[in-house]
Amino acid sequence: xxxxxxxxxxxxxxxxxxxxxxxxxxxxxxxxxxxxxxxxxxxxxxxxxxxxxxxxxxxxxxxxxxxxxxxxxxxxxxxxxxxxxxxxxxxxxxxxxxxxxxxxxxxxxxxxxxxxxxxxxxxxxxxxxxxxxxxxxxxxxxxxxxxxxxxxxxx
Amino acid sequence: xxxxxxxxxxxxxxxxxxxxxxxxxxxxxxxxxxxxxxxxxxxxxxxxxxxxxxxxxxxxxxxxxxxxxxxxxxxxxxxxxxxxxxxxxxxxxxxxxxxxxxxxxxxxxxxxxxxxxxxxxxxxxxxxxxxxxxxxxxxxxxxxxxxxxxxxxxxxxxxxxxxxxxxxxxxxxxxxxxxxxxxxxxxxxxxxxxxxxxxxxxxxxxxxxxxxxxxxxxxxxxxxxxxxxxxxxxxxxxxxxxxxxxxxxxxxxxxxxxxxxxxxxxxxxxxxxxxxxxxxxxxxx
Numbered sequence: 001x002x003x004x005x006x007x008x009x010x011x012x013x014x015x016x017x018x019x020x021x022x023x024x025x026x027x028x029x030x031x032x033x034x035x036x037x038x039x040x041x042x043x044x045x046x047x048x049x050x051x052x053x054x055x056x057x058x059x060x061x062x063x064x065x066x067x068x069x070x071x072x073x074x075x076x077x078x079x080x081x082x083x084x085x086x087x088x089x090x091x092x093x094x095x096x097x098x099x100x101x102x103x104x105x106x107x108x109x110x111x112x113x114x115x116x117x118x119x120x121x122x123x124x125x126x127x128x129x130x131x132x133x134x135x136x137x138x139x140x141x142x143x144x145x146x147x148x149x150x151x152x153x154x155x
Numbered sequence: 156x157x158x159x160x161x162x163x164x165x166x167x168x169x170x171x172x173x174x175x176x177x178x179x180x181x182x183x184x185x186x187x188x189x190x191x192x193x194x195x196x197x198x199x200x201x202x203x204x205x206x207x208x209x210x211x212x213x214x215x216x217x218x219x220x221x222x223x224x225x226x227x228x229x230x231x232x233x234x235x236x237x238x239x240x241x242x243x244x245x246x247x248x249x250x251x252x253x254x255x256x257x258x259x260x261x262x263x264x265x266x267x268x269x270x271x272x273x274x275x276x277x278x279x280x281x282x283x284x285x286x287x288x289x290x291x292x293x294x295x296x297x298x299x300x301x302x303x304x305x306x307x308x309x310x311x312x313x314x315x316x317x318x319x320x321x322x323x324x325x326x327x328x329x330x331x332x333x334x335x336x337x338x339x340x341x342x343x344x345x346x347x348x349x350x351x352x353x354x355x356x357x358x359x360x361x362x363x364x365x366x367x368x369x370x371x372x373x374x375x376x377x378x379x380x381x382x383x384x385x386x387x388x389x390x391x392x393x394x395x396x397x398x399x400x401x402x403x404x405x406x407x408x409x410x411x412x413x414x415x416x417x418x419x420x421x422x423x424x425x426x427x428x429x430x431x432x433x434x435x436x437x438x439x440x
Contacts, residue, residue, distance in 0.1 A: 065186060
């Protein structure tokens, strides 16, 4: 097994880690970088729990080999809040009840953040289309859609 | 899942690496297919050759002949959003926008999609309906393979060991060509299709079909070009009866497999229904 020293930006800070070829970003974030906000759900790119931004593009951290990320900029749910202060998107999830058990929430927040960066004024349909790949077994989705639409309206 | 990973900076370096790895070597483009298969234990490569550092594989451009050239590492999302692709043939961009979820489209590449050769994948039927060619490089040479001849079986292509897909080349559609890709999704929108159909068609002012391509996904071990249905339409008035007749022919050409998305018999019937819908949609457009 080959080992790779990779340097990337993690939530704005430069970071170098040594990873074996078979490690996926999800495990490196959780085990090496101790950022456990990114969750493992299905582990095969379907559920969206491990949604992260790689070079500003929404991806599944479970399907990305860490060894391929040298030079990339990675953002996780931990990089979205201003320290301890929640941003309006997170606050909207609280106010609209956009979660119950919470396991999918970090992925929902990161996916919504990616949408709002690309399209600051999405319609409800845009939100449903974009978030379609982020599964939630609790809410029935209405509250999540409401939260994202509200966050967009508040800017 | 124990392997050596290398990222050559040039195609020549990739050929060297593939030679060293022999039959245990796999090429990594976006990774959505290969990493998934490795995680499920279905592929156990000893050697993985990443293409990401090789220049010249990420461009979308128009060739001297007016065709569209798409580099093998261009992602689905880049094709979906490309103004150039939309101007060239909007249904092609729309087809890439129908694949899985935004996360997958941001990571998966067109080259990786084709080499993965999943028979239920969305882009292959549309690329077949556009007479696309797949540009394949190997040490000391380049060849092109028509998209309709590229797929050999489930997860199997016409690629030889040591070959790398570098681009997809699409000839300019004749003026007036219309296209549609329809995808039957009884469960969720990010699912693979139960049956999918791509059609390109050109009608004379009289309503006679001058040319047509029909290709289906998820109805056999490879994407399928429905040549007999095309022949039934070419040179004819595309009436509802003619569409019904062509769609009925498709039923005899498909060889679907039973799986969680439907029984073979159900998919055969859905191939007829969705072929009819795809052509009807284009005629009334």
